[in-house]
């Protein structure tokens with residue numbers, strides 16, 4: 001029988017052994033990361049607590065992150081670091097450094113590993129090797145000839161959207177965002193998939209996507225939920241799985257409805273890839289066994305999210321901005337009148353190309369309110385950027401919204417001035433001082449599609465209505481939250497009046 005004394009000494013020995021092993025583990029871990037600490041120490045950044053880093057600064061989660069970034073870049077306007085737990089995040093607003101980072105590094109890193117199980121193969125998140133293959137497959141479905149052929153479809157949905165407001169003149173609208181998103185989603189059904197929008201029960205789809213994004217952001221801002229062991233136990237995961245399945249079945253319905261000729265029926269001499277729409281093309285590749293079915297499902301889900309939501313945010317923001325600054329709308333009216341006169345004909349591609357002032361207003365809106373305020377990259381080697389080194393394994397934040405406010409490139413940055421985008425002004429600025437669609441080969445695949453659709457939807461709406469006011473007095477009044485895309489906390493509400501012919 002063991003005496004109390006020997007039991008005590010054995011336990012002390014065990015405890016000492018665990019302590020030694022744990023300390024050795026910590027030492028080895030830190031020794032391996034010594035260069036990370038070394039290079040990080042040369043980059044300015046806020047105070048970081050041991051283990052937690054500066055997590056306390058993002059304790060408000062998605063609702064505080066915009067303010068957090070703004071404060072951070074006010075204190076460190078050029079290049080900075082921030083520790084979140086044991087992870088080192090580095091960032092810069094220097095266009096020259098951004099150009100190098102966005103050209104050389106295409107991997108988005110394990111920022112997106114939190115989405116694993118949902119969309120790790122889609123373009124927006126795929127690791128580089130897979131991304132290259134997928135982007136090559138999808139690029140032809142975003143060629144400019146195909147996109148330009150969508151003018152009539154965008155115009156049809158723009159008219160449906162415009163009609164919805166005819167009885168609401170003179171009083172404040174409800175949040176217009178769901179109606180705008182419905183419009184871009186309906187247009188997306190016909191342009192990306194060539195199916196009737198009635199396939200998707202729009203409101204149900206939209207609230208599902210909204211909740212999916214909310215849950216993903218909750219996970220991102222909750223350090224414990226980064227660990228699979230806690231995430232797997234969380235009720236949020238259960239809810240996310242259910243919503244994801246619902247969303248999948250929407251897309252599956254779309255795929256089922258699409259009549260795609262089998263490969264054997266294709267004319268081999270015809271370059272079908274330049275003519276087929278996004279989903280038609282993917283289904284065709286699946287029939288040829290070049291891509292698996294579940295990849296088609298995943299890629300189309302994400303394309304519908306990112307493609308329709310970003311445009312909806314920019315459109316809604318532009319409507320708000322027009323309510324804040326009435327002079328802008330006077331100039332847009334003059335431009336539209338010079339193109340259409342009193343006619344209410346649908347726009348042609350030539351008409352859209354003439355909407356230069358409207359395009360500048362949209363660009364200035366995306367400068368001050370970019371729907372995607374930051375993107376991520378990971379660096380797999382040390383990157384020398386002037387006096388700093390972004391060390392291997394650091395996570396790089398590309399702070400789109402903050403680059404757009406650098407006073408060196410944007411004098412009086414908070415002032416809304418569309419003429420910053422006159423060609424002679426734009427050419428004075430360095431590459432990567434304006435990156436709403438990011439930059440380099442991994443930029444936004446849909447930027448031409450987005451610009452065309454937004455010009456058609458806005459011009460159609462503004463030919464019928466004048467925006468008298470919005471629920472904000474200025475852009476500085478707007479407090480944003482980030483659910484993948486950045487939106488104002490108080491929504492988008494405007495007062496419109498019917499235009500007299």
Ligand code: HEM
Pocket residue numbers: 123124125135303306307308310311314366370371372375376435436437438439442443444445446447449450451
């Ligand atoms: C209209 C406003 C839009 C804005 C401001 C915007 C912005 C962006 C940004 C910043 C990225 C991230 C790029 C990176 O990580 O470097 C991105 C990626 C992407 N966007 Fe857009 N986007 C818009 C519209 C669209 C549309 C209309 C579509 C499709 C119909 C689309 C499809 C995508 C896809 C698939 C990606 C992932 C690209 C890849 O990694 O290869 N976007 N977008």
